Amino acid sequence: MKIGIDIDDTTLNTVDSMIKYADLYCQNFLQSNTKTNLKDIKDRFYLNSLYGWNDETKFSFFNKYYQEVLKECTPKKDSPQIIRKLKSAGNQIYFISARITSIPNCPTKEITLNTFSKYNIPYDKIIIAAYDKLTYCLHNQIDIFIDDSYEVLEELTNNGIKCYLMTTPFNEEINVSSSIKRVHNWQEIYDDLVR
Numbered sequence: 001m002k003i004g005i006d007i008d009d010t011t012l013n014t015v016d017s018m019i020k021y022a023d024l025y026c027q028n029f030l031q032s033n034t035k036t037n038l039k040d041i042k043d044r045f046y047l048n049s050l051y052g053w054n055d056e057t058k059f060s061f062f063n064k065y066y067q068e069v070l071k072e073c074t075p076k077k078d079s080p081q082i083i084r085k086l087k088s089a090g091n092q093i094y095f096i097s098a099r100i101t102s103i104p105n106c107p108t109k110e111i112t113l114n115t116f117s118k119y120n121i122p123y124d125k126i127i128i129a130a131y132d133k134l135t136y137c138l139h140n141q142i143d144i145f146i147d148d149s150y151e152v153l154e155e156l157t158n159n160g161i162k163c164y165l166m167t168t169p170f171n172e173e174i175n176v177s178s179s180i181k182r183v184h185n186w187q188e189i190y191d192d193l194v195r
Contacts, residue, residue, distance in 0.1 A: 003086060004133075004142035006149070007097035007112065010166045011079045011121065017072035021065040022047060029064070030057075059103075067106040070099070073115060076166075080119045082186040086193070087122040094125045096136045096145075101129040137161055146189060150174050164189055 008014035026032040047058050087093050095116075101108045109128055116123060130136045134155050137145060145156050146164045150171055153163040157179045165176055167184045176182045183189050 001090075001143045002092045002094060002141055004094045004096050004137050004140070004145040004161075005083070006133075006145075006147035006152075006166075007095055007099060007128075008073070009076075009148045009168050010146055011076060011083070011095070012073040012115065013076055014069065014073050015168070015170075016074075017069045018047070020072070021069050022051060022061060025061045025065060026051065029060070062100065062103050062106075066100065066103045066108075067111065070106070070108065070111045070115070075119050075121070076186065078186040080121045082190045083121055083123075085190060089194075092124045093122060094127065094140055094142060095123050096127045096130045096133050096140075096142075098131050098133070099128040134159060144193070146183075150176065150180070153180050164192075 005011055047053055047061070051057075053061070083093060097112075099108050099112060100106075109126070112126060112128060115121075116126070125140070127136055127140075133145070133147075133152050136142075137156055138159065142161055144162045144164070145153065146166060147153055147156075148166045148168045148171060150165055153165055154177070157163045157177070163180045165171065165174075165180050165182045167182055181192065183192070
């Protein structure tokens with residue numbers, strides 16, 4: 001089986017480091033003392049909604065801190081262990097992520113590979129800057145996809161791919177269709193897959 005997996009806030013806890021550095025950016029460059037509570041996040045565009053940033057401000061932030069954000073990402077509970085189990089059971093693991101590669105002086109793919117090596121997360125292929133995940137999933141014949149974006153999973157499930165929605169603060173209030181399975185942790189994914 002080919003299993004496609006998102007990276008940020010599905011495999012790794014990206015939101016924690018993103019908010020840490022976004023608050024720092026507010027203090028250092030916007031002269032604002034914002035301290036964000038993760039419970040205030042209601043959608044995956046949280047930098048725009050929480051801070052009121054336009055795209056210009058957001059990319060200015062990325063230019064300053066995106067590299068640090070990526071370097072500080074840590075695995076979600078049990079993700080390395082469960083992914084290793086899935087791989088050792090003969091599944092192929094494809095990471096398909098919209099991580100940004102256009103930030104100057106930020107070697108996104110190299111940082112991602114270093115993180116996966118550090119935490120011993122196995123994979124057959126890593127695809128980043130994948131803004132159209134459906135195309136990559138169809139091209140690579142992905143059977144199952146795990147992501148924290150309900151919008152992405154809706155499109156994938158409508159094209160015959162079995163999908164799991166990893167619950168996060170910014171998707172927990174979404175009513176999930178019966179064709180997408182909501183999970184709260186990696187153990188739930190594993191238990192469902194080995195049934």
